[in-house]
Amino acid sequence: MSTFTMDTSTSRATPSPVPGKRMTAPSIRARKADGKTEQPIVMLTAYTMRMAQLLDPHCEMLLVGDSLGQVIYGLPSTIPVTMDMMCAHGAAVVRGSWHALVAVDMPFGSYEGSPKQAFDSAACILKETGCAAVKLEGGEAMAPTIRFLVERGIPVIGHVGLTPQAVNVLGGYGARGKSADEAKKILTDAKAVADAGAFCIVVEGVMEEIARTVAPPVIGIGASAECDGQVLVTDDMLGMFERTPRFVKRYDDLAARIGEAAATYAAEVRDRRFPTADQTYRPKA
Numbered sequence: 001m002s003t004f005t006m007d008t009s010t011s012r013a014t015p016s017p018v019p020g021k022r023m024t025a026p027s028i029r030a031r032k033a034d035g036k037t038e039q040p041i042v043m044l045t046a047y048t049m050r051m052a053q054l055l056d057p058h059c060e061m062l063l064v065g066d067s068l069g070q071v072i073y074g075l076p077s078t079i080p081v082t083m084d085m086m087c088a089h090g091a092a093v094v095r096g097s098w099h100a101l102v103a104v105d106m107p108f109g110s111y112e113g114s115p116k117q118a119f120d121s122a123a124c125i126l127k128e129t130g131c132a133a134v135k136l137e138g139g140e141a142m143a144p145t146i147r148f149l150v151e152r153g154i155p156v157i158g159h160v161g162l163t164p165q166a167v168n169v170l171g172g173y174g175a176r177g178k179s180a181d182e183a184k185k186i187l188t189d190a191k192a193v194a195d196a197g198a199f200c201i202v203v204e205g206v207m208e209e210i211a212r213t214v215a216p217p218v219i220g221i222g223a224s225a226e227c228d229g230q231v232l233v234t235d236d237m238l239g240m241f242e243r244t245p246r247f248v249k250r251y252d253d254l255a256a257r258i259g260e261a262a263a264t265y266a267a268e269v270r271d272r273r274f275p276t277a278d279q280t281y282r283p284k285a
């Protein structure tokens, strides 16, 4: 069952305060019209309605990443993430946004089997969430699938370099492209994904600066300032975790601030300083 309300003035999910202003796949693609992007594209992950509301005014794209497996559900990797998880969080993020293009990750096992399997899964994600694009991992091997989806009306974001769903093949989450062969393979993958019709490509954890070598915008995560845009996992950027990859810049230290707030609350409850009269219902005098 669909979880969103169609706004007919925008043909997009959720009522928009500025009808028709939501970013689209063509408008993102057009940001790199003549081979260069004047203003870098801003993308962050979002998994909840409230976080989407807070991030939306600042971003061109919100990614409902399958990183939610680790960030929200405490899973050891993205492998166990399900379609149900992606659809529930995707719908919440669409409901909380009106400006950014919302893209939802296709979870492991939902698209690799065949282009037909990928189409069925992607169509389900679009119908259930109201998002405007899906992202899937993989290079040359996934190019026919990307073409199949795009030709059938589903905008696709590619994802090459470090592809976390392939952790069992890669053997870890280390940077990719250290050897000349590996770097060449990443370039070949990016080109294949671009040729297949992806409107932009996430490039993760790579040595090589490949932003200039493919036509669509390249959104980097640990992939240098050469990229046409940048994406980070929002919880990393906000300092919610003690350990973060080297490429993450922390713009806040929310874990410490939440810990302090919880400690103050706990102390006040134990000392009976909370609640006070200000937080207490009383009969009218």
Ligand code: KIV
Residues within 6 Å of the ligand: 045, 063, 064, 065, 066, 067, 068, 105, 202, 204, 221, 231, 232, 233
């Ligand atoms: O799942 C995710 O959050 C991602 C980003 C790291 C790009 O794919």
